[in-house]
Amino acid sequence: MSDKPDMYRADTYPLNLASPGDTVDLVAIRGGKRLHKRLADLGLNVGMPVRIIQGVSGGPMLLAFKGDSRLAIGHGIAAKIVVAPHQPSPAD
Numbered sequence: 001m002s003d004k005p006d007m008y009r010a011d012t013y014p015l016n017l018a019s020p021g022d023t024v025d026l027v028a029i030r031g032g033k034r035l036h037k038r039l040a041d042l043g044l045n046v047g048m049p050v051r052i053i054q055g056v057s058g059g060p061m062l063l064a065f066k067g068d069s070r071l072a073i074g075h076g077i078a079a080k081i082v083v084a085p086h087q088p089s090p091a092d
Helices: 033-041
Strands: 023-029 049-054 061-065 069-073 081-085
Touching: 023 033
Parallel strands: none
Antiparallel strands: 023 049, 023 081, 049 061, 061 069
């Protein structure tokens, strides 16, 4: 087991680099308290899986999470969200 925080794992990357159809786990948010609170208020929290519905360059990214919830975010915000390939839990 590594003593590095999850966002420093070798398999992490910014959300804006994920492709439509990918399912990723949110590992970290590289932003201030306002960004953390805003994303939490919208239902995005570190540790949760997210599926990329749409991610066309120049347009918003459309995310699916918590069953049928959908959220569109810009690429600037997506670049501040660190993700890793989804690791299913035994409950998945």
